[in-house]
Amino acid sequence: MASILVQCPSCKGEQVYRHGKARIGIQRYRCCDCHHCFQLEYRYEANKPGVTDKISDLSMNGSGVRDTGRVLGISVTTVIAHLKNWPHRPSPPSRSTRSAKKRVWSGSAKWMNSGRLSARRHNNAGYGR
Numbered sequence: 001m002a003s004i005l006v007q008c009p010s011c012k013g014e015q016v017y018r019h020g021k022a023r024i025g026i027q028r029y030r031c032c033d034c035h036h037c038f039q040l041e042y043r044y045e046a047n048k049p050g051v052t053d054k055i056s057d058l059s060m061n062g063s064g065v066r067d068t069g070r071v072l073g074i075s076v077t078t079v080i081a082h083l084k085n086w087p088h089r090p091s092p093p094s095r096s097t098r099s100a101k102k103r104v105w106s107g108s109a110k111w112m113n114s115g116r117l118s119a120r121r122h123n124n125a126g127y128g129r
Contacts, residue, residue, distance in 0.1 A: 009049055010036045046074040055082045 006016045008031035019030035019037055030037045042048050051072060058068045065083070069076040 008036055009038055010034055046078045052082055055079055059083060
């Protein structure tokens with residue numbers, strides 16, 4: 001009986017046990033140290049280790065989404081989903097950095113446009129056409 005030395009890809013630990021099978025029948029493993037689940041071989045290219053780093057590198061070097069998908073052999077949708085969740089993109093300004101001005105409405109100004117806005121709302125909903 002042949003044995004295979006299985007090593008965890010995240011913590012490099014060797015205490016690994018079998019953790020069921022994937023839907024397509026490939027054996028899954030789980031690390032006893034970091035509890036990371038992984039497979040030795042992946043059917044889909046996007047799940048292979050290092051693909052997300054390659055997507056990030058190609059996007060930083062100016063490759064387009066379609067070009068990145070073609071080079072790596074993965075779907076354009078997968079590339080877009082990775083770039084949306086990419087942590088190194090600039091984040092929008094937080095609410096604390098925006099001006100903290102509050103709108104103060106007087107009683108007459110608050111209700112001044114109520115008739116016009118409600119008429120527009122009814123027209124957009126299909127009333128009066």
